[in-house]
Amino acid sequence: xxxxxxxxxxxxxxxxxxxxxxxxxxxxxxxxxxxxxxxxxxxxxxxxxxxxxxxxxxxxxxxxxxxxxxxxxxxxxxxxxxxxxxxxxxxxxxxxxxxxxxxxxxxxxxxxxxxxxxxxxxxxxxxxxxxxxxxxxxxxxxxxxxxxxxxxxxxxxxxxxxxxxxxxxxxxxxxxxxxxxxxxxxxxxxxxxxxxxxxxxxxxxxxxxxxxxxxxxxxxxxxxxxxxxxxxxxxxxxxxxxxxxxxxxxxxxxxxxxxxxxxxxxxxxxxxxxxxxxxxxxxxxxxxxxxxxxxxxxxxxxxxxxxxxxxxxxxxxxxxxxxxxxxxxxxxxxxxxxxxxxxxxxxxxxxxxxxxxxxxxxxxxxxxxxxxxxxxxxxxxxxxxxxxxxxxxxxxxxxxxxxxxxxxxxxxxxxxxxxxxxxxxxxxxxxxxxxxxxxxxxxxxxxxxxxxxxxxxxxxxxxxx
Amino acid sequence: xxxxxxxxxxxxxxxxxxxxxxxxxxxxxxxxxxxxxxxxxxxxxxxxxxxxxxxxxxxxxxxxxxxxxxxxxxxxxxxxxxxxxxxxxxxxxxxxxxxxxxxxxxxxxxxxxxxxxxxxxxxxxxxxxxxxxxxxxxxxxxxxxxxxxxxxxxxxxxxxxxxxxxxxxxxxxxxxxxxxxxxxxxxxxxxxxxxxxxxxxxxxxxxxxxxxxxxxxxxxxxxxxxxxxxxxxxxxxxxxxxxxxxxxxxxxxxxxxxxxxxxxxxxxxxxxxxxxxxxxxxxxxxxxxxxxxxxxxxxxxxxxxxxxxxxxxxxxxxxxxxxxxxxxxxxxxxxxxxxxxxxxxxxxxxxxxxxxxxxxxxxxxxxxxxxxxxxxxxxxxxxxxxxxxxxxxxxxx
Numbered sequence: 001x002x003x004x005x006x007x008x009x010x011x012x013x014x015x016x017x018x019x020x021x022x023x024x025x026x027x028x029x030x031x032x033x034x035x036x037x038x039x040x041x042x043x044x045x046x047x048x049x050x051x052x053x054x055x056x057x058x059x060x061x062x063x064x065x066x067x068x069x070x071x072x073x074x075x076x077x078x079x080x081x082x083x084x085x086x087x088x089x090x091x092x093x094x095x096x097x098x099x100x101x102x103x104x105x106x107x108x109x110x111x112x113x114x115x116x117x118x119x120x121x122x123x124x125x126x127x128x129x130x131x132x133x134x135x136x137x138x139x140x141x142x143x144x145x146x147x148x149x150x151x152x153x154x155x156x157x158x159x160x161x162x163x164x165x166x167x168x169x170x171x172x173x174x175x176x177x178x179x180x181x182x183x184x185x186x187x188x189x190x191x192x193x194x195x196x197x198x199x200x201x202x203x204x205x206x207x208x209x210x211x212x213x214x215x216x217x218x219x220x221x222x223x224x225x226x227x228x229x230x231x232x233x234x235x236x237x238x239x240x241x242x243x244x245x246x247x248x249x250x251x252x253x254x255x256x257x258x259x260x261x262x263x264x265x266x267x268x269x270x271x272x273x274x275x276x277x278x279x280x281x282x283x284x285x286x287x288x289x290x291x292x293x294x295x296x297x298x299x300x301x302x303x304x305x306x307x308x309x310x311x312x313x314x315x316x317x318x319x320x321x322x323x324x325x326x327x328x329x330x331x332x333x334x335x336x337x338x339x340x341x342x343x344x345x346x347x348x349x350x351x352x353x354x355x356x357x358x359x360x361x362x363x364x365x366x367x368x369x370x371x372x373x374x375x376x377x378x379x380x381x382x383x384x385x386x387x388x389x390x391x392x393x394x395x396x397x398x399x400x401x402x403x404x405x406x407x408x409x410x411x412x413x414x415x416x417x418x419x420x421x422x423x424x425x426x427x428x429x430x431x432x433x434x435x436x437x438x439x440x441x442x443x444x445x446x447x448x449x450x451x452x453x454x455x456x457x458x459x460x461x462x463x464x465x
Numbered sequence: 466x467x468x469x470x471x472x473x474x475x476x477x478x479x480x481x482x483x484x485x486x487x488x489x490x491x492x493x494x495x496x497x498x499x500x501x502x503x504x505x506x507x508x509x510x511x512x513x514x515x516x517x518x519x520x521x522x523x524x525x526x527x528x529x530x531x532x533x534x535x536x537x538x539x540x541x542x543x544x545x546x547x548x549x550x551x552x553x554x555x556x557x558x559x560x561x562x563x564x565x566x567x568x569x570x571x572x573x574x575x576x577x578x579x580x581x582x583x584x585x586x587x588x589x590x591x592x593x594x595x596x597x598x599x600x601x602x603x604x605x606x607x608x609x610x611x612x613x614x615x616x617x618x619x620x621x622x623x624x625x626x627x628x629x630x631x632x633x634x635x636x637x638x639x640x641x642x643x644x645x646x647x648x649x650x651x652x653x654x655x656x657x658x659x660x661x662x663x664x665x666x667x668x669x670x671x672x673x674x675x676x677x678x679x680x681x682x683x684x685x686x687x688x689x690x691x692x693x694x695x696x697x698x699x700x701x702x703x704x705x706x707x708x709x710x711x712x713x714x715x716x717x718x719x720x721x722x723x724x725x726x727x728x729x730x731x732x733x734x735x736x737x738x739x740x741x742x743x744x745x746x747x748x749x750x751x752x753x754x755x756x757x758x759x760x761x762x763x764x765x766x767x768x769x770x771x772x773x774x775x776x777x778x779x780x781x782x783x784x785x786x787x788x789x790x791x792x793x794x795x796x797x798x799x800x801x802x803x804x805x806x807x808x809x810x811x812x813x814x815x816x817x818x819x820x821x822x823x824x825x826x827x828x829x830x831x832x833x834x835x836x837x838x839x840x841x842x843x844x845x846x847x848x849x850x851x852x853x854x855x856x857x858x859x860x861x862x
């Protein structure tokens with residue numbers, strides 16, 4: 001194991017999601033061959049590729065695993081197979097029938113149809129992809145192969161339901177491996193800054209940057225939002241239709257990933273929505289419901305202030321969110337009743353119209369009474385969904401990772417899952433479907449190097465050098 | 466005469482003060498921070514500084530994922546600008562207006578215009594498709610969808626790209642098709658354009674997920690959501706004009722090692738030299754491509770269609786073939802059971818059953834070490850119990 005794992009002087013791309021790897025990847029080049037002997041070229045290619053492809057496997061071990069027969073597939077067209085029996089390839093004199101250039105021309109792409117070459121050389125390291133630790137990393141359950149290896153050694157990984165402690169276990173096609181979800185969240189989530197607080201370095205940096213650069217922008221945006229809100233409130237007295245649109249905007253804002261990660265912002269959204277419900281349904285809801293909604297808003301505000309001070313314990317926080325949930329569920333059950341009863345008094349065909357309200361996506365065409373009820377119910381639903389999200393991803397300082405959970409930085413640049421794995425992220429399990437293969441134009445072993453480099457490395461391991 | 470050095474090449478301003486008493490700090494550059502190891506502190510080496518510069522500039526975009534899109538290196542230029550964001554197309558404003566309107570109102574208007582049912586249905590599907598497309602774009606925050614070139618996480622490697630994974634909806638649909646509707650795995654695979662093994666794996670994983678949900682076990686929901694947002698996914702849109710997007714090629718033919726050689730095989734010009742004959746030339750036991758693909762059923766179906774058989778006839782034929790396959794499997798199982806009953810003698814023990822079977826001593830071959838023979842390793846010591854020998858299992862049942 002080299003001492004300078006993430007050095008910048010001799011940049012090596014490693015199997016991890018670190019910033020050094022990303023930087024080295026961005027300036028990775030194929031080494032120029034003009035002034036090197038063939039041996040030197042091969043040596044360099046070998047050392048570059050082995051630094052990426054599991055340097056924890058010793059060189060001797062790897063040379064025994066190396067196989068010069070590289071697997072490939074060709075995808076067949078069943079319609080072609082049904083139409084021809086293969087004799088058409090031999091038809092014509094000599095070497096087959098001449099195809100007209102027009103037949104080979106692909107109109108969609110505007111160029112001649114040519115069959116891609118199969119990139120065999122990129123499959124040089126395919127035996128290493130069978131290893132359990134590599135497969136765990138490829139399934140995005142760990143941030144590096146080293147970490148995946150540690151997960152295995154520490155006993156957090158099961159293969160086909162049995163504990164497997166060997167990172168070098170060669171997966172067989174059809175094997176299912178499971179990693180403990182808590183460990184996965186820890187391995188791939190943002191790191192905590194301190195043991196006692198749920199805040200991560202990433203959050204702090206994001207805040208600082210926002211302060212430095214976008215303070216003016218943020219301010220102006222806030223002002224705009226305030227103005228919009230006031231406008232909406234003015235409009236509400238005239239027609240309730242406009243509120244829905246603004247609510248939908250709010251909803252869109254709420255579903256943005258960065259917002260939903262932030263429990264505080266989610267709470268803010270909740271508060272705004274509760275306010276909306278209150279204002280919209282003032283006319284139609286009964287007094288008791290109104291009181292309940294108001295109480296709910298207050299409790300929400302309390303939790304918000306708690307979040308602001310950041311002094312609460314985890315249990316209190318969880319408890320408060322759960323309380324809110326229960327309260328909202330109660331209100332939810334009562335609101336439809338209310339709206340139904342008011343409808344009954346106001347109009348004769350109560351049930352038919354209720355159905356119509358349920359179905360209609362946009363209440364613009366309907367009279368304002370129905371609109372209000374519709375908005376109230378829809379808001380309650382939105383509120384419920386937002387609370388659900390907050391509950392699924394709570395703030396909890398007892399967890400080993402920063403909460404609410406957030407992927408660690410630079411993960412997205414490395415996030416891909418090769419086709420030989422089928423992953424279910426919810427249960428942090430994956431199935432190793434088959435061995436990786438090359439197909440025309442595509443190699444399934446992910447490797448950052450150019451085919452030239454890979455060919456040189458393949459040649460190195462052919463023994464006759 | 467001493468060599469003349471221009472003042473600009475000197476790092477220190479020239480003073481007459483002794484270098485011992487002189488302060489080390491030059492007035493132009495501030496003192497380096499004491500905590501150089503910290504991530505936010507100033508960095509000593511030029512290489513580190515360059516790295517941090519890159520992360521302040523072009524590398525900044527990789528810190529956080531792009532909402533609803535992949536975020537790979539090849540999607541950006543050297544300055545860190547998103548390549549596909551340059552061209553932005555505008556949609557037809559009239560269409561937008563129509564999409565915003567209420568569905569009932571549009572239907573009413575179409576009725577007034579006197580369109581027939583088929584036309585209206587087509588239009589409704591068209592609208593649904595457009596709406597879902599617009600929702601997608603809005604989800605991505607107005608960025609156009611990724612192109613093929615944007616899907617390469619490794620800029621140097623032209624032949625690797627990040628391929629889509631199954632979306633949650635599609636997984637659920639596959640599970641429903643197999644478990645609730647009891648459809649055949651291979652026919653589900655053919656319909657949805659998903660590999661057979663993948664369908665089986667999805668069902669297996671989904672079953673565990675449902676079980677966990679029932680047990681009340683904590684699922685990694687936030688993780689799943691974040692990861693699926695970063696990855697390209699194959700969608701399933703049941704309401705639109707094109708509900709199914711084929712996920713992957715389903716009829717992959719493995720390249721057989723025997724077919725890697727080039728063979729010069731002279732044959733008469735008048736001969737109908739088919740795939741089957743070609744396979745025979747490569748290896749006497751090699752089957753032709755139509756039988757080696759995972760779903761040979763599709764080829765048969767297509768062949769019957771070309772022969773001009775009707776739908777009922779085709780279905781009947783397929784049913785017959787399925788029945789034949791099932792009976793073959795059953796017969797084989799029965800045969801095996803009969804053989805076991807006759808040839809194996811089972812002695813139940815306290816923890817294990819002991820099974821006795823007659824063997825042939827001839828299998829060992831000339832050197833006594835035939836691979837299929839009993840006692841294959843006889844006379845060779847097992848080394849796996851030695852100190853330092855790690856015995857990794859080769860398979861887990």
